Amino acid sequence: MKRWSIIFAVVFVLSGVVWAADKTFQEIDKNKDGKLSMEEFDREALRVFNEHDKNHDGALDQSEFSQIKGANSKFEDLDTNKDGKVDMKELQDAAIKKFNQLDQNRNNYLTDDDLKCSPRYKPEASPLYDIYF
Ligand SMILES: [Ca+2]
Ligand SMILES: [Ca+2]
Ligand SMILES: [Ca+2]
DSSP states (O other): OHHHHHHHHHHHHHHHHHHHHHHHHHHHOTTOSSOEEHHHHHHHHHHHHHHHOTTOSSEEEHHHHTTOTTOOSOHHHHOTTOSSEEEHHHHHHHHHHHHHHHOTTOSSEEOHHHHHTOTTOOTTSOTHHHHOO
């Protein structure tokens, strides 16, 4: 009885990990063509941005930014005009640079293989954080 519940728990955890990674790619890939466009990243980024902009001032301050789980970037690096906040424009400028670096064949899409070339790539994390945040 006990052994079965351990096996069940292990299978459950493993399938959860695989499922979570798949889900994040597919969540961003709204048109389900297996490739991520900058527009798809923008849309997902805006959703995360609005969710964390608790005081609705159109920017993330340091404490709001620190609540983004999985964020890869330093707040100071994203805040290019040094006003103590990161707005969508600053995020987008940085994101476009990272997107273009990873888009090796310049077709304006990122595939799973492109993303794996990112120095920021983490298999368990959403591809959103390879580009944004
Ligand atoms: Ca797509
Ligand atoms: Ca805010
Ligand atoms: Ca700023």
